[in-house]
Amino acid sequence: MLTIDKYLRPATLEEAYEAAQKKNSVILGGMLWLRLGNRRIGTAIDLTGLVPDGIEDTGDTYRIGAYATLRTLETHEGLNILTDHAVRDSLCSIVGVQFRNLATAGGSIFGRFGFSDVVTTFLALGASVELYKTGTVTLEEFCTMGRVNDILTHIVLPKSPVTASYLAHRNAATDFPVLNTCAALCDGILTVTVGSRPLRAVPYRFPTDSGISAENIAETVAGQTVFASNTRASEDYRRHLCRVLVRRAVTDVLEKSAAKAAREVK
Amino acid sequence: MEITLTLNGKKRTASVSPDTMLFDFLRNHGCYSVKCGCETSACGLCTVLLDGKPVLSCSVLAVRADGHTVTTLEGLQEEASEFVGFIADQGAEQCGFCNPGFVMNTIALLREHPDPTDDEIRAYLAGNLCRCSGYEGQTRGIRAYLNAKKEGLL
Numbered sequence: 001m002l003t004i005d006k007y008l009r010p011a012t013l014e015e016a017y018e019a020a021q022k023k024n025s026v027i028l029g030g031m032l033w034l035r036l037g038n039r040r041i042g043t044a045i046d047l048t049g050l051v052p053d054g055i056e057d058t059g060d061t062y063r064i065g066a067y068a069t070l071r072t073l074e075t076h077e078g079l080n081i082l083t084d085h086a087v088r089d090s091l092c093s094i095v096g097v098q099f100r101n102l103a104t105a106g107g108s109i110f111g112r113f114g115f116s117d118v119v120t121t122f123l124a125l126g127a128s129v130e131l132y133k134t135g136t137v138t139l140e141e142f143c144t145m146g147r148v149n150d151i152l153t154h155i156v157l158p159k160s161p162v163t164a165s166y167l168a169h170r171n172a173a174t175d176f177p178v179l180n181t182c183a184a185l186c187d188g189i190l191t192v193t194v195g196s197r198p199l200r201a202v203p204y205r206f207p208t209d210s211g212i213s214a215e216n217i218a219e220t221v222a223g224q225t226v227f228a229s230n231t232r233a234s235e236d237y238r239r240h241l242c243r244v245l246v247r248r249a250v251t252d253v254l255e256k257s258a259a260k261a262a263r264e265v266k
Numbered sequence: 267m268e269i270t271l272t273l274n275g276k277k278r279t280a281s282v283s284p285d286t287m288l289f290d291f292l293r294n295h296g297c298y299s300v301k302c303g304c305e306t307s308a309c310g311l312c313t314v315l316l317d318g319k320p321v322l323s324c325s326v327l328a329v330r331a332d333g334h335t336v337t338t339l340e341g342l343q344e345e346a347s348e349f350v351g352f353i354a355d356q357g358a359e360q361c362g363f364c365n366p367g368f369v370m371n372t373i374a375l376l377r378e379h380p381d382p383t384d385d386e387i388r389a390y391l392a393g394n395l396c397r398c399s400g401y402e403g404q405t406r407g408i409r410a411y412l413n414a415k416k417e418g419l420l
């Protein structure tokens with residue numbers, strides 16, 4: 001059971017940061033993951049009013065506030081047109097609408113959960129995170145960092161034209177994914193991420209002018225990725241799924257990209 | 267901590283602990299339609315509307331509802347009565363335990379998508395678990411209600 005001694009709504013990010021340095025203090029996102037824990041929280045820090053819950057279009061990026069809910073991302077037209085609906089596709093199987101109205105983008109990325117659909121997608125799309133003290137780091141770098149005692153204020157997604165595809169396999173519709181992948185083609189570089197291995201998502205990059213096929217990419221990714229077993233699936237099954245899902249996602253991206261190019265010629 | 271919120275149209279002020287969940291607050295204020303199935307954000311039974319959006323009351327701190335509007339099935343009897351009969355007619359209610367959550371989320375669905383496709387119905391209600399039915403009855407019931415509405419039978 002989760003117990004909270006004190007609930008704090010700081011007036012500034014600095015006050016929130018100071019409070020977060022104390023042992024037993026916790027920053028609240030949507031609280032859905034925190035809720036599962038069996039712990040006594042000294043101070044629960046609510047960032048409402050300090051970090052945005054919307055998505056700002058800055059012209060060359062989408063700057064997503066840490067308190068934007070997964071449902072806000074899923075239903076944001078601009079974000080989904082930009083990403084060929086990869087954002088929506090990656091979020092729509094996470095538990096249910098009521099859940100996604102609470103779970104935050106910030107909590108989902110900050111947690112860097114191994115099972116995450118969110119990290120797999122935003123990693124492939126080249127996102128960065130803004131941390132109050134640390135500054136801006138790429139999500140890729142953030143995923144390699146250990147424990148971070150900072151406040152995530154924004155997730156920044158470049159608006160460069162991208163062709164993307166997201167696929168996941170679940171044993172049951174709204175369960176955690178057994179494996180997920182996102183392929184994103186931007187500026188001649190195809191990024192493929194594999195997550196829910198069940199370890200944290202990892203990215204691979206392939207220049208498309210090398211003429212490498214979807215089959216080869218799938219073989220390479222499945223061969224290089226470390227998988228593990230858990231109650232949902234074995235390591236071997238995940239490697240097999242990886243080959244299939246990566247091949248399908250890359251094929252989809254290459255086909256969509258060719259179709260876009262053909263439309264541009266017309 | 268003192269909080270004030272609008273519950274089913276009425277202002278309520280109450281003292282809560284920092285870790286009181288909205289679910290417990292609502293039950294303590296007589297909203298017995300709100301039930302707890304899992305307490306781990308997984309089943310959808312505790313669904314209420316927070317500022318009009320469906321959320322899981324088992325996972326929201328009551329203090330976070332301070333200054334906001336909360337609506338439970340007690341405050342939506344009329345809106346629910348339009349379609350619940352259609353769901354019952356399809357035999358979708360067996361033990362009935364999941365029903366309050368389903369009804370609340372169906373209200374949210376129909377407000378957001380007044381004319382949903384079957385796929386939209388399934389996608390929107392995916393977070394409401396039912397251990398008795400295969401979900402087909404609920405989908406058929408909502409479809410029957412929508413058809414009756416279109417045919418001017420309501």
Ligand SMILES: Cc1cc2nc3c(=O)[nH]c(=O)nc-3n(C[C@H](O)[C@H](O)[C@H](O)COP(=O)(O)OP(=O)(O)OC[C@H]3O[C@@H](n4cnc5c(N)ncnc54)[C@H](O)[C@@H]3O)c2cc1C
Pocket residue numbers: 026027028029030031032033034035036047051066093094095102103104105106107108109110111115116117118119150151152153174175176177306307308
């Ligand atoms: C039952 C269940 C099923 C789930 N299924 C899936 C799934 O299938 N796919 C998937 O991708 N995800 C899944 N999730 C994870 C979920 O989508 C969220 O990612 C998760 O709940 C964290 O988001 P939150 O807003 O609830 O964060 P919280 O639980 O509030 O916080 C998570 C962590 O991040 C910290 N934190 C939060 N916000 C900030 C911030 N702004 N700055 C610094 N630290 C912060 C918190 O202190 C905490 O350590 C599931 C979660 C649950 C409970």
Ligand code: FES
Pocket residue numbers: 301302303304305306307308309310311312313322323324325
């Ligand atoms: S009781 Fe809230 S989701 Fe199950």
Ligand code: FES
Pocket residue numbers: 358359360361362363364365395396397398399
């Ligand atoms: S009718 Fe029994 S759980 Fe749904």
